[in-house]
Amino acid sequence: MKSFVPVWLAIALALxxxxxxxxxxxxxxxxxxxxVSPQRPPSVFVHDAHNEAAGIxxxxxCHHVYRDGELVADESSEDQRCSDCHAEEAAGDGPPALMDAFHGNCKQCHLENGKGPVMCGECHQRQ
Ligand code: HEC
Ligand code: HEC
Ligand code: HEC
Ligand code: HEC
Structure with a gap:
């Protein structure tokens, strides 16, 4: 039986x-x-289709890495949640608060490109 364990482990890992x-x-x-207590419906964001359409x-x-306050060009953090680094309440001169991080990322790029939604209800849609 023992020799089968790695096979099951491999299958489990693959799944x-x-x-x-x-x-x-x-x-x-x-x-x-x-x-803690969301005020709005979650923002529409079809991850892969969005990024393809936006040409990103x-x-x-979005999944950035900073070291000593500098953006690191060739590293990414898609294995982490935004909330792992951005707290709901910002502390002092640390990373921006979570809501500001999302709005700063999403809305900012839409404004800069003149493309993509910038009105509350266009992103926070009631399903
Ligand atoms: C470009 C899309 C976009 C626009 C425009 C936008 N938001 Fe958001 N907002 C987000 C995302 C993404 C989050 C992160 C959580 C989520 O999906 O709701 C968020 C989070 C929030 C939160 C914190 C979570 C919660 O539900 O309490 C609030 C409050 C909020 N937005 C309010 C607003 C208001 C008010 C406006 C208009 C002035 C607005 N947003 C416009 C994308 C957007
Ligand atoms: C336009 C912004 C944006 C870009 C570009 C982007 N992502 Fe994301 N991705 C997000 C957001 C926002 C989330 C949700 C993060 C959270 O919940 O904290 C996410 C979540 C994820 C997750 C976690 C999924 C889950 O359900 O747990 C993975 C994996 C991921 N992205 C991979 C990637 C990869 C790989 C790329 C590049 C090919 C990429 N992302 C590009 C915004 C982006
Ligand atoms: C590994 C930690 C880490 C993760 C994960 C992370 N951030 Fe950040 N982010 C930072 C730090 C640190 C700063 C402050 C940089 C500085 O010193 O100016 C920052 C700054 C920002 C800023 C303001 C500066 C800028 O680049 O526009 C925005 C907006 C932002 N983050 C959005 C996001 C979003 C959205 C996600 C998830 C998709 C995310 N961050 C994930 C660490 C992180
Ligand atoms: C680097 C630039 C960039 C960032 C960052 C970005 N967007 Fe966009 N987004 C665009 C562009 C460009 C379009 C218009 C694409 C097109 O022409 O169809 C768009 C379109 C959209 C649309 C409408 C089309 C669709 O896919 O439904 C939504 C909703 C949207 N973005 C939500 C978000 C949210 C939420 C975030 C943050 C998690 C975000 N975007 C981050 C560039 C960006």
Missing amino acids: LSAAALKAQEDMRTVPNDAF DECNQ
């Missing part, structure tokens, strides 16, 4: 990583579970 890949493909909205090819345009 797990398939599930992880699916998560981003299947994302339709930005999860709002990191907010670098993951770290």
